[in-house]
Amino acid sequence: MKRSEINRLIDETIEWLKVQKVYLPPFAYWTAEEWAEKDAAYNEIRENMLGWDVTDYGHGNFHKLGLLLFTIRNGNLKNTRYAKPYAEKMLISEVGQISPNHFHWSKMEDIINRGGGELCIQLWNATEDDALDDTAVTVRIDGCETVLPAGGILRLKPGQSITIPPRLYHMFWAEGEKCLAWEVSMVNDDNIDNRFYEEQLRFTRIEEDEDPHHLLCNEYPVAK
Numbered sequence: 001m002k003r004s005e006i007n008r009l010i011d012e013t014i015e016w017l018k019v020q021k022v023y024l025p026p027f028a029y030w031t032a033e034e035w036a037e038k039d040a041a042y043n044e045i046r047e048n049m050l051g052w053d054v055t056d057y058g059h060g061n062f063h064k065l066g067l068l069l070f071t072i073r074n075g076n077l078k079n080t081r082y083a084k085p086y087a088e089k090m091l092i093s094e095v096g097q098i099s100p101n102h103f104h105w106s107k108m109e110d111i112i113n114r115g116g117g118e119l120c121i122q123l124w125n126a127t128e129d130d131a132l133d134d135t136a137v138t139v140r141i142d143g144c145e146t147v148l149p150a151g152g153i154l155r156l157k158p159g160q161s162i163t164i165p166p167r168l169y170h171m172f173w174a175e176g177e178k179c180l181a182w183e184v185s186m187v188n189d190d191n192i193d194n195r196f197y198e199e200q201l202r203f204t205r206i207e208e209d210e211d212p213h214h215l216l217c218n219e220y221p222v223a224k
């Protein structure tokens with residue numbers, strides 16, 4: 001993705017969240033220049049990759065295949081300084097913008113539709129060799145056990161949520177209007193815990209056509 005596109009998407013999201021009266025922690029608003037002044041007291045943000053995450057999964061068409069996320073909190077399976085066993089993310093899913101089919105090797109996550117349109121989630125069990133299974137899928141929707149056919153699509157209305165266990169393939173997108181979605185999960189390591197059904201990059205490649213307004217979660221400079 002071009003840096004100018006990432007800048008515009010984050011700037012527009014910050015403005016949209018103000019209208020929605022949704023508030024993120026202070027580090028959401030720091031500029032690249034402000035980050036350069038931050039000392040080791042902020043290492044939890046750096047080491048646990050908190051913050052902005054804008055991805056087109058390497059395909060170059062963000063509005064068709066992409067997601068804008070902000071990780072609010074996360075632990076770290078590789079660093080005993082961080083005992084936190086849970087994570088929380090904001091996910092903004094646009095109408096018709098696919099988050100591609102994947103499962104997590106170890107993370108269990110709840111995906112919540114906090115508002116906007118309907119959040120559509122398509123589900124498959126995985127076979128032992130990580131293909132799509134044709135067996136029925138059993139999931140819990142806000143405490144209600146629900147059975148769907150393989151590849152069935154759930155439509156979460158604002159306020160509804162789903163629990164996605166490890167090894168359950170899921171892809172999602174918004175319908176009607178964009179969704180402010182949320183994720184509450186176990187500790188998340190996006191470098192190693194995603195198994196995409198079709199090969200993709202988890203993090204985009206960036207073409208630097210202007211200076212960054214806000215840094216992404218994998219771009220922080222080392223502590224001053």
Ligand SMILES: [Fe+2]
Pocket residue numbers: 102103104109170
């Ligand atoms: Fe997921």
